[in-house]
Amino acid sequence: MQRRISLIPQPQQLSAAAGDLDLSTLDAIAADPELHPLAWLLSDLLNRGTGLRLAVAGPETGGRVLRLRLEGDRPEDLTTAAEAYRLDVTADGVVLAAAHPAGISRGIATLRQLLPADALREAPAADPVVPLVAIADEPRLRWRGVMLDVVRHFQPKDFVLKMIDRAWLHRLNVVHLHLTDDQGWRFEVPSRPKLAEIASWRAETKIGHARDEAAGYEPTPHGGIFSVPDLREIASYARERHILIVPEVNLPGHARAVLAAYPELGAGQDKPVSPTFGVFEEVLEPTPEALDFALEAYTAVAEVFEGPFVHIGGDEVPMTQWESSPVARELMEREGMEDVRGVQAWFTKAFCERLTAMGKRVIGWDEILDGGAPAEAVVHVWRNEAYVKKAIAAGHQVVASPEPYAYYDHYESDDPQEPLRIHGLTTVDKVAGWDPVPPGIDPDKVLGIQCQLWSEYLPTPRDVEYSAFPRLSVMAEVGWTNLDVREANPVQDRLEDHLERLHAMGVDYRPPTGPERWQRGGSGRRTRFNWTFQEHEAE
Template sequence: MQRRISLIPQPQQLTAADGDLDLSLLSAIAAAPELNPLAWLLSDALGRGTGLRLPVVQSTAKDPVEGRVLRLSLAGDRPEDFTTAAEAYRLDVTPSGVDLTAAHPAGIARGIATLRQLLPADALREAPAADPVVPLVRITDEPRLRWRGVMLDVVRHFQPKDFVLKMIDRAWLHRLNVVHLHLTDDQGWRFEVPSRPKLTEIGSWRAETKVGHARDEPAGYEPTPHGGFFSVSDLREIASYARERHIMIVPEVNLPGHARAVLAAYPELGAGQNKPVCPTFGVFEEVLEPTQAALDFALEAYTAIAEVFDGPFIHIGGDEVPMTQWESSPIARELMEREGMEDVRGVQAWFTRAFCEHLATMGKRVIGWDEILDGGAPAEAAVQVWRTQAYVEKALEAGHEVLVSPQTHVYFDHYESEDPSEPLRIHGLTPIEKVAAWDPAPAGVDESRILGAQCQLWSEYLPNPRDVEYAAFPRLAVFAEVAWTNVDVREADPVLDRLGVHLERLHAMGIGYRPLEGPKPWQQGGTGRYRRFDFQFTEPEVE
């Protein structure tokens, strides 16, 4: 009988043998020069969790290191970046050592994540707590989807830089390759643009915050200022930290809607409503006016963020843009007449085209929420579908590549169960079983045009890292398998059967996950501001 090894995500091919390898018997981590940064990350991780200090030595095909080593090597023709082939790897653990081979450094990064899960769970702690022992195994692996991401909303409630770095590490351990940062919205502006100081002086904080659910009107407001932002140096640190782990950061600057924080700082860019940063949650009428000044501001912000993050994608948002202000705006009417627009939705399309054209000059590609389809979007823009999976077909028919993120399955700010003690969520019900059964690219869909899949952690009702962890885990782990592992492999060894072991890893890492049997007493909503609030939620229809 094959030995059972519990990994999440499950590799595509895994063959276990009897016995273990004690890594302390190895002399070094032998790495190709290009892999030195990853080799040192692995050495540091082993040192923290097991106390084993393996030196890193250079090894090449012409001058290989002999003896029992943990070898990281590149072999074969190098594939293009951001392809499944770039993340493929082979991991062999034998009595004579460990060989981790890939054609691209990203594949080595994914293999290191798998190797860390082969260690005892306590090896994931921050101080030595486990022996450096791994089972003998051969793994051949490659992701199913190119983009496997998690979105962290740092706007509705600011999440500090150290927590962002932790989430990058957790994405890495689960073989995700994208962390999407939602950086701007009505409730705050969260990054520094040196030429626009009012964005952080005024737009980065709000005077009060809604208590309880936004629909629970009697609950009132907490009159405590809330805010925060990332300096340019903070952003560069986040970018570097992710780059070392071959994680792509996708920054989102959400325009032309969700603009209350922008307009609090620079009211002249809107219709002059002169309202403060929004203290509650929902969709608001204030949008950028389609003026050259507003467009110049947006392009300035996109330039600032694109200069920091070197990944190929910039997220422009574009969701939930009300047309009310533009319908009564003489400026919008003049634009529509000049451009021959038949529908006011063309105003958003005007912004979208300008964003795409500008970012293309910087070598960037735009991605936006599925509302950018309304009124038309350039064919090169990728579309992130969030409303329902039916919008996937609409985006594909319009010629776009699609990132699949339906709120019905991967919005982890929805309730985890029907338990009345669950803490406050926006609405919906997304139990872990629903995530496990989901297929982001079902039969009949052209999988070659599916960029990938992503789960979301909107933070209206996740005020601090502890709350984000409870909402994310273990659902994020199950999502990671859905995005990485082929359906036949998932069905042969269901992920829910492997969660027990994986929860030990989450516990060792200090993650405040939701237990499978329900929330601990200190995780429950109680009867105060975090109490459960339900209302009838109807899924949107495709227009």
Template structure:
């Protein structure tokens, strides 16, 4: 029996030996509704192998068949991504109940090809092993977050990250679109967001805590509505959901640089450094009108049923000296300043619900304070809101107890802006250390938590210290591949086929894709931090305490 190395590892796989030459097949036969996926597969095969298979509804001789079988399940469910892949003397069959399952089968098929078949020009034969695979994901939501605010990345790089997510059977791209350091999309009724908030005059050199000054170079950019629609459509063709995040009411420096009247009026510029800042939106009708304008655009451009409203790291310092806030608290019976955030969150949720969107927020939306009767405001988030937990896994239990579905993203395990190793040669990161072994050993469903309430898991690529696409790649890979295995494969499969034993062979695929990944033994000479602005800066990472 042949042993195959795939990432993620399928739930059930048998490979009796022998090969199937895809070039010998008549073409691709696609059931109705699968034509687009069939042509995508045809294009991918032609690109890397030179084998162009035509698409038809049927062929008289052995073919590569894409079939829908059984009642179609709902989107974003385990059943919607289950598939069966068989390659034998009769040809190749990809079978699923939902087109998303066919898309995942295509990703697996591409890994069965020689690694060089992933290149952008014909470089390998279109040969796969004889195999039978029955597969389904463990988790419904398997995401990667791309921060294109702190350091803006071109649209082309976002599209390439979608390709890489697809190859690893991830199904969500979370775009972090707004923060203190910039605003990254058009809102026609708010032109200053692109004229003012989308760029900063300079960026801190090295780590923000190092005190090495600023580079004096403007940085910025934004995506047009047409750009974002292209990104959404490109992902949808691969059955990947693009989820937008607009962060309210904190992380608002860029917003307030453009519209200072929405805050306390300091009129400070877009931030050129990183951290948590006191600037927040005031809880006023003007601020809520701004949020509604933004959400209307987001709902129109993104077809995702989810919108992320942020809600993390909201200081109350400015609110504590605000007469507007005091008046609101008295009028609404809010007994703590943290409850002001709950009030703001409730208003955002109400508007997005009216637009047919389900809200996601960072776990701080649980910290809503209480009303005058002692009832928890729960951050203003109704039970149908999804809580994305980032501080620690204790908040998973808290969110589930409050009736929420949860996306599990704890910083110590899936924040890939942490250092990859403890060597002095590692390039600049924010802090901490998240090794491949640590990711591989992580269970995204904490003990004692109802797994049905865990919507899924997500890894995060915060970009404060990843200024270029190559820096993002180094931070992401191969840890993203390991994360994908953790999120897809069941515990029994992971124990029987440890991902760390499959990873070295997978690096050949990353090489073929041209990804600037971190080698397992450490950075290559040109990837090292050196002694300049990319030099390692270490300060102690303290995990958030359980509450």
């Protein structure tokens, strides 16, 4: 009996014929030379999950094959046309065609979902059988990402690689790494050894919610740092799958870890790496030394991650320190600034100039709009959709991650057994109903969407997985699939089948019926903590 075809995200066009194709009856994977890395990756994955080993051959190979083929004019990177593909599975073989290798990569992700769910396991557990289908597909939005916060709780390199794979399976194309914050610094900068010695770890960590002052602290050091070879491995792993890594070095605020290592870059505060969570007044001072430090940090990540974007952060920058700073006052007088917010705009402009000279494009949180962000900067909206409109009105392209829809550190339900989260409520149904392009907005200005996995209350990979899935799966469809196709075939109707894939991959997802007993918050440090979430208002 033929299996029901159930894909997430749903392709734009799909037609099925009766019957299946056993891939073990094929002779080889026939691929254009440029596609051989993807062909061998596909061969390895088929072998891992089904035991089938298909050799990779040249494009001239005839007979019954799984053919990967480039056709048509080559589109530019990070366009929907670059990720478009056509996948035909017939009784005679498989043809996967695209104009760009990225499209072939997205088609391979779809082909993997056509296999039985158990083919996604780490050892042979399924037959290599796929249904006969014809698929023509292209994403709705150019940027479809997931952000991993490896700062608040360090997530090991192996888990980062797993999340790249999971992004790939869902046809996402961006993994954003949040690498610096008040609670730690997570990548090596050889010219700044104190980042590894001091800024990469904290002496203790807040127990429970940061607002629960009575809960105290766990006096166990916490930290971790990615070496340069670690970063290169992450970059290479993502590149093989045509996933863009966007590194974030969050400045000039959220700088407690930096200033613990190099207090001279601030106002001389002698404070340790923060053991708790929130927004802190310590920021970089607007000095040449602070800009030099930022350049060294941005250069370190830009040299490893070859993509066009570097994220400068720029969110939640308190003005308190600058309001009383002689250095900031002198800058304001020299530059003719009427408001202290101009100091942040000065930082943003300087970061943009230096990164542009390195061939990079800046992306920053929506606070960079304060005082005027450079026109070439992409604005990453986190507060709400009103800021999408505000950024576009100011002439910027936007990545939309509005907190009510895209923050998966919010509670999954009203269930009192949900494990500790920061606040809020973001259900699967709420994500499924989201249209990230507000009415009256030019769709070309919305570069794309991204979900956020802030890790203040996600201490382990299992916690991250529970928070991410299946909401990330649903968000992937929001970014990929056109509205009419989504409405005709609701993603909720396909989730049960998709959870079998997540289970086969070992993902500790949240079941639709609520948390399993071992996933519940209980009555200890992971118990649910409620306080009212109020949506931000646009200024």
